[in-house]
């Protein structure tokens with residue numbers, strides 16, 4: 001009997017044998033500091049784009065949508081991503097300024113989730129981000145916008161082979 005798709009999925013690899021340990025008790029008070037160290041460790045483990053994340057927005061009739069984006073920075077304004085204001089996500093953010101980021105680093109068995117309201121950075125900051133993009137050709141793009149997710153909640157998740165996965169939250173619990 002041929003293998004079903006369901007059976008193929010069931011047989012796919014799980015987390016790698018060597019997973020890092022994570023002790024929430026010794027985690028820094030600043031989630032951005034923990035994120036930067038996890039990003040460094042993901043890079044050291046060979047993750048190619050550890051700054052790529054899914055970004056979910058809310059559309060009309062509460063319909064969610066998500067797509068991958070690149071994290072641009074984390075500072076006092078929030079967790080920054082950038083896109084065209086005219087895109088679906090741009091239109092959805094204009095109407096409903098909130099979003100959710102999700103990073104996943106398979107080699108580490110780690111996930112980081114960030115949820116919050118979304119603010120727009122200035123036209124100057126957005127133009128600077130556009131100009132610094134790889135392959136920038138000197139042309140401007142007035143539709144380009146840097147958005148900052150202002151975290152209401154951040155969750156760091158560490159897989160464990162004993163299935164006692166560790167969740168470490170900053171901000172309100174859900």
Ligand SMILES: Cc1cc2nc3c(=O)[nH]c(=O)nc-3n(C[C@H](O)[C@H](O)[C@H](O)COP(=O)(O)O)c2cc1C
Pocket residue numbers: 049052065066067068069070071082083084087088089090
């Ligand atoms: C790894 C990866 C990184 C991406 N980074 C960005 C980004 O930083 N900004 C962006 O506008 N689109 C980026 N994209 C494309 C988006 O996923 C998406 O297709 C596009 O922004 C249109 O989304 P929307 O129609 O939902 O607004 C990226 C795609 C991938 C796979």
